Amino acid sequence: MNLERVPNEEKLQLCRKYYLGGFALLPFLWLVNVLWFFKEAFFKPTYTEQPQIQSYVKRSAFGLFVWVVILTTWISIYQTNRASWGATGDYLSFTIPLGIP
Amino acid sequence: MTAGVGVWLGLGLVLLTGLCQGNSVERKIYIPLNSTAPCVRLLNATHQIGCQSSRNGDTGVIHLVEKEDDLTWVLETGPTPPYVVLLEGSLFNKAILQKLKDSSRVSGIAVSYTKPPPAEGFSLDVKCPSDGFGLYTSERGSQYAHCNGTVWNPLGTGFSYEDFSFPIFLLQSENETEVIKQCYRDHNIPGNDSKPHYPLCAMQLLSHMHAVTSSATCMRRNSIQMSFSINPEVVCDSLADYNIWSLLKPTNISGTIPPEEQVVMSAVRVDSRSFFWNLAPAAEGTVSALVTQLAAAEALHKVKDTQSLPRNIMFTFFQGEVFDYIGSSRMVYDMQKGRFPVRLNNIHSFVEISQVALRNNSVLWIHSDPLSRANETVNTEVQDMIRILKAASKGANVTVEEVEQSQALPPASFQRFLRAQKIPGVVLTDHKDAYHNKYYNSMYDTAETIKMEYPSGLPQEEALEYVTETAQALSEVATLLAKTLYQLAGGNDTVDIKADPHTVTRMLYGFLVKSNNSWFQSISRPDWKDALENKQPQYYVTASQNGNKRPPTIPTRLLMSVLANITGQVVNFTKEECQNPDKAPDSKKELYDYIWVQGPLTGNTTSREPFCIRSTMHNHFAESPANDLNDWGSTEYSTWTESRWKEIKARIFLIPSQELEIITLLTGLAVLIISFCATYFINAKADILFTSTEDSGSAAY
Numbered sequence: 001m002n003l004e005r006v007p008n009e010e011k012l013q014l015c016r017k018y019y020l021g022g023f024a025l026l027p028f029l030w031l032v033n034v035l036w037f038f039k040e041a042f043f044k045p046t047y048t049e050q051p052q053i054q055s056y057v058k059r060s061a062f063g064l065f066v067w068v069v070i071l072t073t074w075i076s077i078y079q080t081n082r083a084s085w086g087a088t089g090d091y092l093s094f095t096i097p098l099g100i101p
Numbered sequence: 102m103t104a105g106v107g108v109w110l111g112l113g114l115v116l117l118t119g120l121c122q123g124n125s126v127e128r129k130i131y132i133p134l135n136s137t138a139p140c141v142r143l144l145n146a147t148h149q150i151g152c153q154s155s156r157n158g159d160t161g162v163i164h165l166v167e168k169e170d171d172l173t174w175v176l177e178t179g180p181t182p183p184y185v186v187l188l189e190g191s192l193f194n195k196a197i198l199q200k201l202k203d204s205s206r207v208s209g210i211a212v213s214y215t216k217p218p219p220a221e222g223f224s225l226d227v228k229c230p231s232d233g234f235g236l237y238t239s240e241r242g243s244q245y246a247h248c249n250g251t252v253w254n255p256l257g258t259g260f261s262y263e264d265f266s267f268p269i270f271l272l273q274s275e276n277e278t279e280v281i282k283q284c285y286r287d288h289n290i291p292g293n294d295s296k297p298h299y300p301l302c303a304m305q306l307l308s309h310m311h312a313v314t315s316s317a318t319c320m321r322r323n324s325i326q327m328s329f330s331i332n333p334e335v336v337c338d339s340l341a342d343y344n345i346w347s348l349l350k351p352t353n354i355s356g357t358i359p360p361e362e363q364v365v366m367s368a369v370r371v372d373s374r375s376f377f378w379n380l381a382p383a384a385e386g387t388v389s390a391l392v393t394q395l396a397a398a399e400a401l402h403k404v405k406d407t408q409s410l411p412r413n414i415m416f417t418f419f420q421g422e423v424f425d426y427i428g429s430s431r432m433v434y435d436m437q438k439g440r441f442p443v444r445l446n447n448i449h450s451f452v453e454i455s456q457v458a459l460r461n462n463s464v465l466w467i468h469s470d471p472l473s474r475a476n477e478t479v480n481t482e483v484q485d486m487i488r489i490l491k492a493a494s495k496g497a498n499v500t501v502e503e504v505e506q507s508q509a510l511p512p513a514s515f516q517r518f519l520r521a522q523k524i525p526g527v528v529l530t531d532h533k534d535a536y537h538n539k540y541y542n543s544m545y546d547t548a549e550t551i552k553m554e555y556p557s558g559l560p561q562e563e564a565l566e567y568v569t570e571t572a573q574a575l576s577e578v579a580t581l582l583a584k585t586l587y588q589l590a591g592g593n594d595t596v597d598i599k600a601d602p603h604t605v606t607r608m609l610y611g612f613l614v615k616s617n618n619s620w621f622q623s624i625s626r627p628d629w630k631d632a633l634e635n636k637q638p639q640y641y642v643t644a645s646q647n648g649n650k651r652p653p654t655i656p657t658r659l660l661m662s663v664l665a666n667i668t669g670q671v672v673n674f675t676k677e678e679c680q681n682p683d684k685a686p687d688s689k690k691e692l693y694d695y696i697w698v699q700g701p702l703t704g705n706t707t708s709r710e711p712f713c714i715r716s717t718m719h720n721h722f723a724e725s726p727a728n729d730l731n732d733w734g735s736t737e738y739s740t741w742t743e744s745r746w747k748e749i750k751a752r753i754f755l756i757p758s759q760e761l762e763i764i765t766l767l768t769g770l771a772v773l774i775i776s777f778c779a780t781y782f783i784n785a786k787a788d789i790l791f792t793s794t795e796d797s798g799s800a801a802y
Contacts, residue, residue: 087321094329096322098311098336099153 003040011040012049019056027067030060134281134751136274137211138377138544140265142310142744144319144337145425146734150261151310151744154209154268158307161185161208162297163285163753166192176204180296183208185304187281190215193223195258202265209306210269211751213278214544222539225261225376228252230542234425234739235516237509242472245509251534253511254541261376261542268306270751271377271544281753288755299758306751312337312744317733319742337742338644341724342420342654344428345371345661347398347668348717349407349414349590354442355691363412363449365589366526367582368429368514369394370422370455371656372642375544382547383640384613385538389458389551389575391418391660392608396579396600399667401587404598411591412449418660419514420723421642423542425739428723429514433521434738441721445518450486450589451526453515457578458551458571459537465494465578466533467503470510473523482525486585490527492594493584498577504533529582547637548613565610565618572606579605608663613637616659623701624666625658627711630699632658644743650722661718665696669716679713694718 003011018033034057041054082089083101090096142151161183164175169192175184183206188197193212201207229248237245244250272278284302291297311334312319319337326333352358369390373383381387398416401407407414421427435441457465467487474480487503494501510516513528531537540546553571555564579600588594611621617633625633632655640656653661672695678685679697688695693715700710727738734740757765783790 086318090318090321090325093325096325098334099156099309099313101313101318 003036008047008049011037012052015040015053015056019060022060022063027064030064030067033057033060034064131752131754132280132284134270134272134277134753136272136277137751138271138273138380139306139308139749139751140269140271140376141308141378141746141749142264142312143340144312144314144316144740144742144744146317146736146740147315148262149264149312149314152265152267152269152308153310154306154308156309158305158309158750159183159185159208159268160303160305160756162301162303162756163187163211163281163289165282165285165289166197168192169197172197172200176200176206179206181301182206185209185211185306187278187285187304188212191219195260198258198260202263207267209267209304211272211281211304211306212269213272214275218540218545218547218550222256223543223545224254224256224258224539224541226254226257226374226542227259227262228254228257230254230257230512231423231425233736234430235510235512236470236472236519237516241520242509245471248509251508251511253534253536255535256539257541261374268308269376270306270308271380284753284755299761300755302753303756304751304753308746308749310744310746312742315733316727316740316742319744320733335646335745337744338646339724339728340421340424340427340642340739340741340743341645341722341728342372342428342642343657343720344420344432344723345418345657345664345718345720347416347664347719349398349401349416350410351689351692351717352413352442353691354719357439357442357444358447360444360446362447364443364447365412365414365449365586366417366451366518367394367397367414367586368417368419368451368453370428370514371418371420371640371660372423372428373546373640374423374542374642375546377544379639379641379643380544381542381640382544382613382637383542384546384548384551384553385456385458386541386546387640388609388612389456390454392605392612393454393457393575393579393582394418395608395660395663395667396576396605397583397586398664399604400579400583400598400600402668404587404592404596406592406596407587407590410587412589414586414590415443416664417514418664420654420657421725421739421741422514424642424741425725426514426517427642427725427739427741429517430738431723431726432721433517434726434729435721437521445522445524448518448522448524450482451515451518451524452486452582452586452589453513453526453528454578454582455511455513455528455530456536456538457529457531458575460499460531460574461537462500463498463574463577464500464502464531465581466530467501468508468510468513468528468530469503469506469526470516470519471507473519473525474506476523479523479525483527486525486527486589489588490529490581490585493581493588497581498574499581501529501581502533508534529578548609551613553609553613561615562619564614565607565620566603568602568606569609572609573602575609576600576602576605604667611663612659616655619701621659621662622699623709624662624698624714626662626696627699629658629662645724653720657720661696661720662698665694665714665716665718666698668718669714672713672715674713676711676713692717 015037018029022030037053037057041057140152142149162181164184165187167189175186185208188210190213232247239246288302289297323335373381373387375381419428436445469483474483490501510528515526515528518524540550551571553569583598607620611618615635616638617635621633638656643654645651674685676697679695682688682690682695696714700712703710725739727735727740
């Protein structure tokens, strides 16, 4: 969808939907929201809905950041310690690499 | 300049491929090595042993090591690491293997098979086989544990039980070894400037193993995969096959036999192993005893009055014994649980034959267990057995002698029975203390080791019948065993029992030289005839898919065919009746087992005369009780498993220098980029470049 052709009210609705949708453990929606509405929120001449869009984009970015931090921490802990966790490590894994501990 | 040559070479190659068609490029580049034996990964409760290559195989420049000094090039001076060491079989020893194992400049080892075998002996097994799983442990008989007192296999280096992070292959064919050596000589010997000149001859060894760490880990991963994954990838399998057992007096085995019935057990092991996968000729280690017991069984089945003996005799052939007593521990386990027709209380006495072909002055040694002999009743019965053995040896060409009573039992299946119950019993061997077998559990334990010698130029059919000295000597031991068992079963000593040296020699030929011989053909089941090969059978137990009762392994099939044939009777059943005894009248299915065999060739034709054999032979699934208990960390039962793999292969090829490889890659990239640019510009300026004159346009379309 090309945002240029969408009226401002609809933009706000869309941004809001993405922002709320992200709470359903879907950080990618927040990522999309940030990327998609970044220009709208900060680089377009001011319009009535802009402050609200700005706040949604900021909140989405914050949520995304929290997710990135959590996932990065967990993945690095998991990857470095999976072998030493033994059975627990295996039960936590979806695919188990062949031929390495 | 070089780049230009490279481009032209490449172009030439592409043209050549076009002309030759198919995948001949691969055939032009690689020479596959077809007769190799890999070292694979096995696992137990705590360790992984064997070898592992990387996922796509390990490649290295070949260096031939014919003497110890050649190692310096590989380990220190050679300028093009990593190396694949082409090792002479005689140098495959502890010191060299340790050096190669510790070096980071080695990416693999290819060992050539030496003939004759190393005179000083060769055994990569441990000094104290199956330690910890026999009778003597730290808790029980600790004064005998860990071979304290007698080291059974002093030549053992233990490398069969170590973990290697690179692949090791055995080159079984002399021709292939010669091809590799020629490639090495042509390309890899350094020139006058003591630098090798590219291209160099390299070898790639692929043996990537899926299982890792321990049996507990791989079994857990198996079960996770089986329950969650859409596309389950099993990583290891337990080692399992069948124990074979047979009773002298036909007995109803549909339930357990009555407690008052007594059975004399005679036992041998059927399997062996070596450093390499599925390579275990085991002439002295296994076959010498196996053949002896078979010959004794035949001799006893010929005796007329055996049906009136007060006790029964049970001939037992255990599988998987080399891997911490899989077969015997399973039988004891099933006996204790009442899942086997015979129970431990039914066992009157136990005679086990271990390695018996290399006797000094025909002396056969009697080993017994000092722990159970501390019990007065057991001691009396053991003394009685020894007296019977000594009496039976009178007049025979065998002398029996007793080892000191304070000496522990050698590794034997009997130890697993003694763990469960104090049973009077003896183990008969050719060695007093350390093994006489210099090649215990190695690839050199072949027919030559037990001195099976045939006159040169003897045709196959005559060799099959030719009674070697070894066969003669083993038939004497078999006679002794048969007489002893007969008397232990309550028979008197006046009956003439004699093992047939002709059967012994035929069995030795089939089990050690060539299983595809006329006798084995005639006694084999038609659907098992693929088990017969024009070479000696291998006695590795092999892995069985977990829980799946697959058909018996090749050595077990051979054993079943022979045992049924020499102890059974031909019955007049049709093929249908023989394969489904329910349909036959008076088949007594609970007493007998029936097999339909190919039969001998008729006259000069290629057709055979099949027939049905009835015998008291039965099989018993030999998988470690650890699987039944789902306890893969067990210290009580064998936990050995074999890793799975996708592909195992070895090949040689020429590799160019790194500079040439980089130049080739860069040239390729340059050509790619240039063609992109050219296409872009041509496309952009298409209207100028392809100005169509009026007439050519109409002609083209």
